[in-house]
Amino acid sequence: MTQPAPGRPTLVTVARAAGVSRQTVSNVINSPHLVSPETLELVRSVLDSVGYRPNLAARQLRTGRSGNIGLRMRPSNDGINGAVLDGFLHALTEAAQAAGHRIVLFTATDDADEVRGYRELVDTTNIDGFVLTDTHHGDDRARWLEEQGTAFVTFGRPWSDTVAPETSSHSWVDVDGAAGTAAATAHLLGRGHTRIGFIGWPAGSGTGDERRTGWRRTLLDAGLPIDGLDVACADGIPDGASAADSLLRSASVTALVCASDSLALGALGAARTSAQPIAVVGYDNTAVAAAVGMSSVAQPLEQVARSVIDSLLAQLADPVPPDAMHRLVAPSLVARASSTAPAHVDPRHAPFVGTT
């Protein structure tokens, strides 16, 4: 009904369009109880039609919200297996900013310390909610937040032997890791490999177990063997190299799917000493994978971050908490020379890894 004024709308342009004083517009934003219902409705419709965005201080006064979202920052470890969380932090900060919010970072030594961090932030800072990462079996962090009635979303499913993630009472967003390793395995099958090994983490980690499952199921579906083709070890380049060495010696694999880029980089190093070419695929599509020409499964971190922020904002917008949101997103394979090149091509294109 009202044409938007040219340029960025201000209190003055809104006041002119509504035919009221600047003070009245200010009252509508900051002290709506001072304004008659008719004027309130009129001015609000003008605010909407011109796309006026009240400054955040006013909005904070009005809503009691701070725009602050808390996140525990994790160590970067070797800079490879921690890179996915750095990537997520970038995406989350961008998604939060797009919604007028900010990320408040703290560190913690373990789950209990993380909960102490939540309590401290709730006590000392006007914080709207939290984002949790690294969900795992026996994870008690969500319970404390649920008991407090604090808004939060986890990046990662709640892993439990008794409760299915789909029935969880809290919201989560996660990447379908089984689909990721299944895509990696299918890619290797498509390139003619039939003895495909898997290097992953010890059983019991929700994330690690489902990455193993995707490899396992794809081979079984293709009628191919899996026995003896699976090694579990700690995450890291040396661990990946040892695991690959043992699979190359004992199981005559020609290709390896790995649960992380750290493991895959170790495997690549070991594979270079093999007489025949060995294809390797990692997981997380880190900068290191791109730099050394290593195929890897990419998590859609921007999509995860946007979903996490959407879910958090839905909880904050609604005085009655909405139903928990559960969103599983699909990763994608980025194929590079480590799984597509014939061996001993132009060395500039050869997959490789050094040791330090």
Place this chain on the structure above:
Amino acid sequence: MTQPAPGRPTLVTVARAAGVSRQTVSNVINSPHLVSPETLELVRSVLDSVGYRPNLAARQLRTGRSGNIGLRMRPSNDGINGAVLDGFLHALTEAAQAAGHRIVLFTATDDADEVRGYRELVDTTNIDGFVLTDTHHGDDRARWLEEQGTAFVTFGRPWSDTVAPETSSHSWVDVDGAAGTAAATAHLLGRGHTRIGFIGWPAGSGTGDERRTGWRRTLLDAGLPIDGLDVACADGIPDGASAADSLLRSASVTALVCASDSLALGALGAARTSAQPIAVVGYDNTAVAAAVGMSSVAQPLEQVARSVIDSLLAQLADPVPPDAMHRLVAPSLVARASSTAPAHVDPRHAPFVGTT
């Protein structure tokens, strides 16, 4: 004078040790104006002697400080040249946490938008101060903060044609980039190279220019040539590869010092096609450098972060702003196979880079 009580001191243990009520101790922390000077002094000395740390909410009430430190998060670019800022963010969050503070992240599209971000945070959030990164010529961000009287420290010197960094009115911490490339060049001289090229950024960036200076000065001091051994290009793997190709073709260099790991990774790829071994040293010691066995100059990010937080806390603690702190810290060279190995060794140890 008072023995610390065993275990973590509480209001109760402090009250017992001081011979006052729990409420009096609470008043000393939260409402010191209600307490007589004598009691105040007594209880505070007990608080100090038992190492009692009042919870942050009480401290915030008392000091008017939030413990929140704002930082603009930068894009991670190719994940290599952005990695040093991710590393700094980790170190800064840890250093802030150790001092009872938190990092508040926001994003911005340019300097002016960053200043808008500062204004918004000052307006909407109780924020104690800011940390600025990526100082550059024509940088106006510090001026706004100085005018506001807001506490801040820059990671990076103020680069100006008229004012020496040592006379800057604001506090900064920086890494001596010239010392870094000088160490890299001296390392290569020590391994017998006499034709050492430099791949860096176009002139006019304070950080880039001083990295070139360290290489230049070291060669001149050694009585060695520099003419035609210096290429300037944008930052990135393909740019580094082209620059190295041209230096290898036209200048018969046997070694290359690079202003970043991205450039150095490109140079490594180009060097692999050379008939003779070419030594390469990068800058920033990223995870990629470690993974591919590439020598690189490491910035002491933990030390920088601690100095930044120390300087910020000094500004916050003192009602009269202390003198600006200027601290230049030395980087160190991490030597790996790319500058120490003979060519064509065990491929597992060969420096290498692939393309994507």
